[in-house]
Amino acid sequence: MICIVSLPPNFITIYNIKIKAMKKVFILVALFTITAAATAQLRVNNSGKVGIGINPSTYKLDLKGGTVRFAVYGQDWDDIILNVNNQWGTPQLYCPTENFTLGTSIYPVSGTFRHIYYYYLHNLSDAKLKTNIRTLSHSLEKIMQVNGKSYNYIDNSKEMKIEPLKEKITQPTFGFIAQELIEVFPELVNEPDAFCEYHTINYIGMIPVLVEAIKEQQGQIEHLQQTVSDQMYEITFLRETIEKCCQESPKNLPPQQPPTTDENPLKNTSASENNSQAIAAAKLFQNIPNPFSMNTEIRFEIPENSNTAKLLIHDMQGAEIKSYTITAKGIGSIIIQGHELPAGMYMYTLLVNNTIIDTKKMILTK
Numbered sequence: 001m002i003c004i005v006s007l008p009p010n011f012i013t014i015y016n017i018k019i020k021a022m023k024k025v026f027i028l029v030a031l032f033t034i035t036a037a038a039t040a041q042l043r044v045n046n047s048g049k050v051g052i053g054i055n056p057s058t059y060k061l062d063l064k065g066g067t068v069r070f071a072v073y074g075q076d077w078d079d080i081i082l083n084v085n086n087q088w089g090t091p092q093l094y095c096p097t098e099n100f101t102l103g104t105s106i107y108p109v110s111g112t113f114r115h116i117y118y119y120y121l122h123n124l125s126d127a128k129l130k131t132n133i134r135t136l137s138h139s140l141e142k143i144m145q146v147n148g149k150s151y152n153y154i155d156n157s158k159e160m161k162i163e164p165l166k167e168k169i170t171q172p173t174f175g176f177i178a179q180e181l182i183e184v185f186p187e188l189v190n191e192p193d194a195f196c197e198y199h200t201i202n203y204i205g206m207i208p209v210l211v212e213a214i215k216e217q218q219g220q221i222e223h224l225q226q227t228v229s230d231q232m233y234e235i236t237f238l239r240e241t242i243e244k245c246c247q248e249s250p251k252n253l254p255p256q257q258p259p260t261t262d263e264n265p266l267k268n269t270s271a272s273e274n275n276s277q278a279i280a281a282a283k284l285f286q287n288i289p290n291p292f293s294m295n296t297e298i299r300f301e302i303p304e305n306s307n308t309a310k311l312l313i314h315d316m317q318g319a320e321i322k323s324y325t326i327t328a329k330g331i332g333s334i335i336i337q338g339h340e341l342p343a344g345m346y347m348y349t350l351l352v353n354n355t356i357i358d359t360k361k362m363i364l365t366k
Contacts, residue, residue, distance in 0.1 A: 157169055
């Protein structure tokens with residue numbers, strides 16, 4: 001069967017108009033595509049590399065010039081700036097505000113920064129975070145073994161590409177040498193490891209040591225001040241006592257020159273000369289220490305041609321307290337034990353050949 005369809009008279013004309021219109025649209029799209037390809041700022045090539053502001057792309061994503069901005073829905077825009085136009089000539093990635101976070105939602109890089117800040121720059125010090133807490137001791141003794149140094153760091157600004165900071169890096173500074181400090185405070189020195197090839201020092205950790213050292217030193221100063229104050233009081237009291245009643249010589253001492261009973265004048269003359277020589281050569285020294293509380297040493301010198309020698313100790317009323325017979329010749333000494341006498345002032349006298357050589361005063365404190 002053959003069907004014959006009858007077309008409207010104007011069909012051919014309408015069809016031709018539509019064809020012509022579609023051609024125009026196609027031409028316009030082609031021109032737009034060609035123009036966009038020539039001037040486009042965002043291009044993706046056949047290998048999947050994306051270029052923004054640059055063509056062709058060398059890496060998966062090439063970005064040249066400009067800034068990137070972002071915003072949470074309903075909030076203002078913030079800028080993320082990638083900048084290489086700086087004094088170091090190296091890329092800077094930053095945000096003018098403080099809303100820049102890198103990493104994941106669970107472990108953001110900014111969280112790592114906060115960890116470094118709180119643990120290393122602003123140390124966490126809550127007692128709930130600590131164990132095995134102990135009081136520092138002997139801090140002053142250890143501090144006395146530490147030597148502060150002045151030094152300059154070696155210039156490595158060129159290798160680090162921070163040459164504008166060369167002057168700051170190489171200027172003189174103060175600190176410790178880690179290899180020396182580790183001998184006294186190993187707890188404050190980190191030795192080289194996979195993370196850092198150099199020794200490092202925890203300078204903040206030195207602060208508690210210095211505090212305890214100052215407290216120990218202050219305790220010593222206060223003890224010495226109290227001791228000096230007590231001794232000044234005792235010295236003043238004893239000085240007043242001396243001025244009132246201590247100007248007399250000890251009682252019951254022999255005369256300066258013993259009488260001779262030998263009837264031979266020549267023999268008496270020879271004995272007298274020997275005695276005078278022995279007396280002239282004998283010496284008595286001030287006790288050390290003076291005043292004293294534990295014990296003190298009395299030194300003397302006994303001539304070789306002397307016959308007898310004694311050391312007598314009297315109280316301030318002239319009563320004899322102790323008597324020591326000296327048999328050795330030459331320089332010698334006697335130790336007076338403080339616990340054997342009550343506190344007070346005493347006089348000690350050296351007798352050689354039964355003649356007074358000298359008398360001195362000593363003070364015993366408790």
